[in-house]
Amino acid sequence: MDFFKSALQTISLRFSSIAVASCLAILTGAIAAISPASAEESSIATTSIQQAPYSQVFYTGSIYAVKDQDYKPSNPKLGFFSVWSKNPTRNDLRVSVHYCLKDQALSEPGNDLTQMTILNNRQPLLTINQVIAEKPVHEKVTRPGYYQQADVPEDSGWIDPVFWDLPYDSDFDSFSPVYIPPAFCNAGFTQFEISPLKSEIAQLPDQTLQVQLSFSNGEKQNWHLGKGTVQALKQLITIR
Known part of the structure; x- marks a missing residue:
């Protein structure tokens, strides 16, 4: 009788172990199913930056990036345009800024963009000033005569x-x-290195933020960085 009781207890323990293992497997699978995809997995594949959507992480085959724009409703060619990119091979993080602005004060020879500041309610959150490439302000035709x-x-x-x-x-x-006659703007380009600013970027609030562009002649321009771009940018910096 003791033999049968012992055998039943052994069988019961084995079934219990199997049940626990099955539950753990199911739970692990469920957790994996609901876990958010990484930025790499959720990125949108595209053949060029021009064709990529705004305010979303996309992959060109060589870099991951997020692009944003803020422009004059009366003329979409006038404004501030940025591409935030991560090269996983070089492990660098950069932002390229293109601008096309009507302010004649920017047209001084040799004038260029030297700093970009991200603010919330006029309080600086992020200062970007490590320039690695630039094209000084020059006249650009926005509409032919x-x-x-x-x-x-x-x-x-x-x-x-x-x-x-x-x-x-x-x-x-x-x-x-x-x-x-044709219409013109004062256009230019500056690329900044932002790899050292990852921790500051990660702490940006998930909302539309102000952007202040500072030029070498002392002029400043104020624009915005969209909420969706801020959220996507915080995903971009997690890519390894």
Whole structure:
């Protein structure tokens, strides 16, 4: 009788061990299933930076990156554009800044972007000033010049004074085309090394932040870094 009791206890213990092991396996699988994917796994594959989406980690085949833009609603070509990149081979972290701005004070010869500051409610959180490449401010065409036909108003018995100085045909039937000159901006490029700033980047709040661009002639420009970009940037720095 003792033999059978001992055998039953052994079988019971074995079943208990199997049950515990099964539960652990199921639990481990469940945890793995709900664990968030790494930044590498969730990154979007793309063939070029131009085709990549904004405010998301993407992979070009050589670098992981996040791009952002802040521009004038009236003209999307005028603004501040940035690409934050991580090269896993070199293990470096950089931000490339392109800008196209109307401020004529930036047009001084040799002027360039020397510092970018990230702020929250005007309080500096991150100062970026380790320049590794740059292209000084230069004039860039944002819209080519063109001719616009100016017709006489339908009531030709009275000509609005706004048309008095325009060239016109002698019969007053139609005006000669008016030349609209091209539009320009002050454009430039600067690339910064930001590898030493990983800990500061990791502590940025998950919200839209202010960006202040500081130029060598003392001029400053204020823009924004989107909330989605801030969140994606904090993922980017975790890539090894």
